[in-house]
Amino acid sequence: MPQMAADPRYITTPIYYVNGRPHIGHVYTTTICDVWARFQRLLGNDVFFLTGTDEHGQKVEQSATERNMVPQALADENTAEFRRVMGMFGLSNDHFIRTTDAGHKRQVQAFVQRLMDSGDVYLGTFEGWYDPGQEEYYTETKARETEYMSPISGRPLQKATEENYYFKLSAYQDRLEQLFADNPGFVRPDARRNEILGRLREGLQDVPISRTNFTWGIPVPGHEEHVIYVWIDALFNYTTALGMAEPDSDVWAQRQQYWPAAYHIIGKEILWFHAVIWPALLMALDAPQPACVYAHSFWISDGQKMSKSLGNFIDLDRLQSCIDTYGRDALRWYLTTNGPLGATDADFNDAQFHETYTTDLVNTVGNCTSRVSAMIAKYFDGVLPADSGIAVGDVNWPELCENQAAASIDAMDRFDLAGSCAAAMSIVRSVDAFIHDTEPFKLAKDPEAAEALSAILYRCAEALRIASSLLEAVMPDTMAQLHESWNISAAVDLRAACSWGQLQPGQGIVKVALFPRVQLASSEA
Ligand code: ME8
Numbered sequence: 001m002p003q004m005a006a007d008p009r010y011i012t013t014p015i016y017y018v019n020g021r022p023h024i025g026h027v028y029t030t031t032i033c034d035v036w037a038r039f040q041r042l043l044g045n046d047v048f049f050l051t052g053t054d055e056h057g058q059k060v061e062q063s064a065t066e067r068n069m070v071p072q073a074l075a076d077e078n079t080a081e082f083r084r085v086m087g088m089f090g091l092s093n094d095h096f097i098r099t100t101d102a103g104h105k106r107q108v109q110a111f112v113q114r115l116m117d118s119g120d121v122y123l124g125t126f127e128g129w130y131d132p133g134q135e136e137y138y139t140e141t142k143a144r145e146t147e148y149m150s151p152i153s154g155r156p157l158q159k160a161t162e163e164n165y166y167f168k169l170s171a172y173q174d175r176l177e178q179l180f181a182d183n184p185g186f187v188r189p190d191a192r193r194n195e196i197l198g199r200l201r202e203g204l205q206d207v208p209i210s211r212t213n214f215t216w217g218i219p220v221p222g223h224e225e226h227v228i229y230v231w232i233d234a235l236f237n238y239t240t241a242l243g244m245a246e247p248d249s250d251v252w253a254q255r256q257q258y259w260p261a262a263y264h265i266i267g268k269e270i271l272w273f274h275a276v277i278w279p280a281l282l283m284a285l286d287a288p289q290p291a292c293v294y295a296h297s298f299w300i301s302d303g304q305k306m307s308k309s310l311g312n313f314i315d316l317d318r319l320q321s322c323i324d325t326y327g328r329d330a331l332r333w334y335l336t337t338n339g340p341l342g343a344t345d346a347d348f349n350d351a352q353f354h355e356t357y358t359t360d361l362v363n364t365v366g367n368c369t370s371r372v373s374a375m376i377a378k379y380f381d382g383v384l385p386a387d388s389g390i391a392v393g394d395v396n397w398p399e400l401c402e403n404q405a406a407a408s409i410d411a412m413d414r415f416d417l418a419g420s421c422a423a424a425m426s427i428v429r430s431v432d433a434f435i436h437d438t439e440p441f442k443l444a445k446d447p448e449a450a451e452a453l454s455a456i457l458y459r460c461a462e463a464l465r466i467a468s469s470l471l472e473a474v475m476p477d478t479m480a481q482l483h484e485s486w487n488i489s490a491a492v493d494l495r496a497a498c499s500w501g502q503l504q505p506g507q508g509i510v511k512v513a514l515f516p517r518v519q520l521a522s523s524e525a
Contacts, residue, residue: 006046010258011037014266015054015097015237018078019063022085023306024299024314024348025267031335032296032417033265034091038473039412039420042494048258050241051086052097053079057135057230061216071216075100085316090328090476097241099218099233107245108236109221111285112209112228114245115167116221120284124166126208129157135230139205152269164208165220167232172280173204179279185292187275188415191343192268192295196275207277235278238264239287261290263415271295294415297340299348314348322353325518329475330357336474337418354520360425365471366515368428369482371435372460373511379444384461385454386505392452393438397459398500401427401466405498408470417474424470431460431467461486462503469497478514485510 013029016022030051037049055075064074079098086093097104115121129143130136133153137160138146148157180186180197187193210226211217217227236245242259243251266274274293282289298305301312322331334356340346376382404423411419440456443449469491472479483490487507491497 006044008046008048008257009040010048010050010242010261011040011263011265012049012238012261013051014270015052015099015234016082017057017059018053018055018075018082019059021078021313022082022316024319025306026082027085027089027316027319028299028335028339029265029267029296030086030091030093031089031332032339032341033263034089034093035332035336035417035474036263036412036415037094038092038476039494042469042473042491042497043409044493044495046257047094048242048255049093050095050097050238051091051093052095052237052241053082053099054230054234054237055079055098055100056217056227056233058132058211058214058216059135061214064216072100088316088320088323088328089332095241097237099237101240103243103246103249103251104237104240105218107240107243108218108228108233110245111236111239111281112165112232113221115281115284116165118284120168120171121165121209122168124164124206124208125161126164126166127161130160131155131157137208141202162208162212164212165210165223165226166206167209167277167281168284169207169277169280170204172283173200175283176200176204176276176279179289183289183291186279186289187271188292188294189341189343192271192275196271199272200276204276231273231277232281235273235281238278238290244287260288262292264290264293265415266293266295268295268297292415294341297343298345299340300345301347302349303347326353326357327478327515329478330361330515332474333357333361333421337421339417341415341417351520354518357515357518361515362517364425364428364432365467365478366513368432368435368460369464369468369512369514372431372457372464373485373509375440375444376457376461376509377511379440379453380457382508382510384503384505384507384509385458387455387458387462388451390451390455392455392459393434395430395434395459397463400430401463401498401500405466405470405495409495412473421471421474424467427463427467427470431463435460458503458505461509462500465503466498466500469494482512482514485512 011033013033016026033049037047040047061071064071083096112121129138131150133150133155143157150157177200187196209229209232210220211229212225215227217230218233220226220228242255243249246252264274279289301314304310304312306313334353338346338356376384404427408420408423411423438456440453443453465488468479468482486509
């Protein structure tokens with residue numbers, strides 16, 4: 001077969017505000033992107049996975065003033081914390097962008113200049129309502145709906161009248177509607193797409209994209225008293241990281257193939273910016289649209305929304321303690337398979353974490369790999385026996401693995417991470433059922449059943465190898481441990497790795513114990 005060029009696939013997280021501390025939400029979005037990115041790399045695709053920090057704006061300026069710091073120092077301190085998080089969770093981002101990077105600032109100015117030149121950005125007078133907590137502007141109609149209070153913090157909105165640069169969002173109403181009509185998967189899940197379609201029908205107004213009441217931001221080119229609105233500055237990160245505004249740069253030469261993005265993964269609260277403002281900006285710049293903006297729902301904490309006032313954030317200390325007890329892969333597994341990718345929020349609680357760990361990882365993946373390798377150790381001195389092809393049981397293993405691998409790969413492509421994991425797990429569960437039905441531990445006592453015993457254990461080990469390749473992206477550490485013990489070479493191409501018959505009879509299989517049983521710490525009785 002001719003060598004296919006690696007398919008470029010670009011995935012992004014939101015860039016996180018440096019005036020808050022990292023918590024489960026940030027870890028979640030970045031982890032699910034990591035799982036997808038690793039999986040795509042295993043498939044042989046050329047992946048670019050971007051995350052980073054959003055460092056400008058009034059809130060950062062204020063927090064810095066409160067701490068007697070210059071904003072840049074505060075941003076440096078907090079971005080370092082976000083980078084530390086990447087290390088803690090084994091995240092494999094290809095680049096970490098900061099909106100204070102010189103290249104980003106230069107390119108945002110270049111983009112805004114282009115928009116000014118084309119008339120998409122113009123000077124006008126803004127009258128409306130400002131939510132300082134969100135750094136967001138509301139129209140009179142919207143503000144009235146919430147009784148002039150912030151829908152997020154409940155604090156009063158501020159009446160704002162000022163001269164600002166505006167983006168001609170209203171000019172893009174028809175094209176945005178067309179974009180949504182032509183690409184039903186542009187915003188997912190469907191519930192979120194419908195929300196946006198509803199708001200679009202209310203009609204679009206031009207949006208202010210500059211501020212004059214603070215200085216911590218990127219100046220509007222040629223009009224330094226205006227600072228570019230932090231959201232516009234932030235959205236551009238997805239393209240400045242690739243060097244798009246500097247077509248002669250080395251960065252663009254190396255990264256241009258990644259645009260348009262396959263996925264912008266975000267939380268539901270920032271969908272409007274990504275599903276409406278961002279596509280309109282791209283239209284104004286004649287740039288292609290991303291394939292999908294996926295807005296997940298929220299983690300809540302023991303049944304309640306996480307908030308500063310309740311002090312119930314699932315913070316890094318709590319996540320670290322999960323890792324200390326259960327291991328990093330266990331946390332990745334829980335976030336990936338129980339997370340709020342759909343339209344409803346997901347509750348993070350210790351009992352459910354423990355239950356998921358025990359059921360999926362201890363009793364299924366851990367138990368099955370340990371049983372199979374223990375039987376190979378006991379009956380075949382740790383050497384993989386051959387499969388003569390003798391009929392045992394009624395499973396067509398090559399077909400079962402092929403179907404589940406295809407299902408797992410398809411699900412991952414659609415960003416159905418839990419579905420992808422479920423297909424891999426169904427291979428493991430089939431191995432369990434096969435052992436239960438064929439009872440190799442009984443056959444081991446019968447010398448005449450030696451051929452059947454060999455065939456069963458070969459098939460179990462081979463099926464587990466395939467399952468482990470599909471699980472590698474979500475649990476890289478543990479699967480690497482399994483691969484080392486079973487002499488499985490790293491998959492270069494996941495599809496090829498999922499074809500049957502690659503374990504070689506005669507190769508060593510070392511007994512493994514991947515997921516130790518953990519006692520649930522008794523809750524405060
Ligand atoms: O909004 N559950 O940054 P941010 C799940 N800088 N995910 C959550 C979450 C929760 N409870 N809370 C937060 C910003 N997140 C802007 C983005 S992008 C151009 C600019 C995740 O630090 C989720 O991905 O407030 C959400 O969108 C993001 O953190 C917000 O991070």
